[in-house]
Amino acid sequence: MVDVATDLPAATTGAWLHGVVRDADPATLATLATIAGIDGGPVRAVSAAGLVAVVSTAPLDEYGEEPLRRNLEDLVWLERVARAHHAVVEALARRGPVVPARLATVHTDDGRVAGTLAARRAELVAALDRLTGRGEWGVKGFLVPGAATVTAGTAAAGGVGTAYLRRRRAQLTAREERQQLASAAADAVHSALCELAVVGRRHAPQDRRLSGVPAPMVLNGAYLVDVAALPRFKELVGSLGRRHPGLELELTGPWPAYSFVADRPEPALTVGRPG
Amino acid sequence: MTAAQPPVVQNSGQVLPAGHEPANLGDILERVLDRGIVIAGDIRVSLLDIELLTLKLRLVIASVDTARQIGIDWWEHDPWLSSRARPPVEPGPRDPEEVDAQRRPRLEARARRRDAELEEWDG
Numbered sequence: 001m002v003d004v005a006t007d008l009p010a011a012t013t014g015a016w017l018h019g020v021v022r023d024a025d026p027a028t029l030a031t032l033a034t035i036a037g038i039d040g041g042p043v044r045a046v047s048a049a050g051l052v053a054v055v056s057t058a059p060l061d062e063y064g065e066e067p068l069r070r071n072l073e074d075l076v077w078l079e080r081v082a083r084a085h086h087a088v089v090e091a092l093a094r095r096g097p098v099v100p101a102r103l104a105t106v107h108t109d110d111g112r113v114a115g116t117l118a119a120r121r122a123e124l125v126a127a128l129d130r131l132t133g134r135g136e137w138g139v140k141g142f143l144v145p146g147a148a149t150v151t152a153g154t155a156a157a158g159g160v161g162t163a164y165l166r167r168r169r170a171q172l173t174a175r176e177e178r179q180q181l182a183s184a185a186a187d188a189v190h191s192a193l194c195e196l197a198v199v200g201r202r203h204a205p206q207d208r209r210l211s212g213v214p215a216p217m218v219l220n221g222a223y224l225v226d227v228a229a230l231p232r233f234k235e236l237v238g239s240l241g242r243r244h245p246g247l248e249l250e251l252t253g254p255w256p257a258y259s260f261v262a263d264r265p266e267p268a269l270t271v272g273r274p275g
Numbered sequence: 276m277t278a279a280q281p282p283v284v285q286n287s288g289q290v291l292p293a294g295h296e297p298a299n300l301g302d303i304l305e306r307v308l309d310r311g312i313v314i315a316g317d318i319r320v321s322l323l324d325i326e327l328l329t330l331k332l333r334l335v336i337a338s339v340d341t342a343r344q345i346g347i348d349w350w351e352h353d354p355w356l357s358s359r360a361r362p363p364v365e366p367g368p369r370d371p372e373e374v375d376a377q378r379r380p381r382l383e384a385r386a387r388r389r390d391a392e393l394e395e396w397d398g
Contacts, residue, residue: 014317014318017314017316020312060318063318064318065318065319065320068318068320069320072320078304079300082300082303082304082307082308083300083303085307086298086303086306086307099312100306100307100310100311100312101311101312101314102307102308102310102311102312102313102314103307103308103311104316104318104320105313105314105316106316106317106318107316107317107318108317108318112316112317116314116315116316120314124312127312138302203305203309206301206305211301212299212301252298252299252302255306258306258307258310258311259306259310261310261311261312262312262313
């Protein structure tokens with residue numbers, strides 16, 4: 001067996017990182033085995049530097065660099081993995097603060113994961129402290145179709161064509177006004193929510209195909225809310241909705257704090273850049 | 276951070292029970308792909324290389340069964356989508372009406388590519 005030592009086979013599995021939590025007693029860590037990872041098998045804990053990385057074993061023939069590149073373009077695969085990854089992060093969030101890892105963070109072995117925990121310890125501990133006792137809530141605002149009533153075209157003098165043009169101009173003006181009003185309302189809603197939240201962030205509105213809602217989205221906010229302030233936050237969303245009838249507000253959560261794990265938001269869509 | 280299912284509250288103040296419906300796939304993808312902490316793993320995949328908007332579009336077009344399961348079916352009534360066109364690749368907020376206006380002239384060209392793309396989407 002020593003003879004083949006110089007010709008070790010390349011690693012066949014890696015460690016897919018779901019998120020980082022605070023270190024806990026062994027009994028608590030053992031309960032992680034009840035959480036299913038990306039391939040349905042239980043997730044594992046990698047402890048180092050007073051932190052625990054929760055990982056799934058990831059066969060590299062599926063989660064290695066080349067297969068990943070291909071698989072991420074496969075919607076069925078992407079949905080399965082995204083849901084599985086999110087389910088792990090959510091299960092962790094129900095137990096306490098968690099720093100979620102962006103999708104497709106894969107190390108070649110547990111030792112490398114431990115190295116990352118040690119190297120990024122200060123930042124991870126600060127994030128966990130910031131998230132303790134708080135949850136992320138999403139508030140989306142959709143433009144209510146035809147909310148602003150267009151004044152009915154007056155039966156003025158002039159032919160059919162003139163009436164049409166006048167009506168058309170009124171419609172266009174009304175649409176512009178509606179959008180300006182909706183945009184101002186979205187700003188006002190975001191500001192009001194930020195006052196009650198620990199911190200709030202506006203993300204790019206989702207494309208209509210992604211949101212699944214035909215109405216245009218004008219607000220896609222995320223808010224980190226203290227558990228104690230949650231009833232007031234929900235109340236505020238309700239009252240803001242009534243105050244701005246041109247917007248339909250939708251509240252979702254609690255989410256794991258995906259939007260608030262970095263002091264400074266990372267540039268979107270970038271993964272795996274050497275640190 | 277205790278409830279299992281995200282409830283949905285609308286501006287009427289009414290809380291709609293989330294039931295056992297899975298969270299909106301779009302919301303999940305947005306979070307796991309664009310947010311969360313960035314840690315340099317050993318396997319380096321830049322999501323920049325991947326046409327995310329294409330993915331998002333395919334979410335409702337190519338993966339029709341999946342979309343139906345999560346309750347998205349309105350594209351069937353959307354003439355633009357039923358032409359299987361691609362969305363403009365523009366980050367950030369945009370004026371929806373303006374975007375619509377820009378799409379229309381491109382429709383024809385896209386329609387010509389449709390047959391070729393069909394194979395690609397279905398493959």
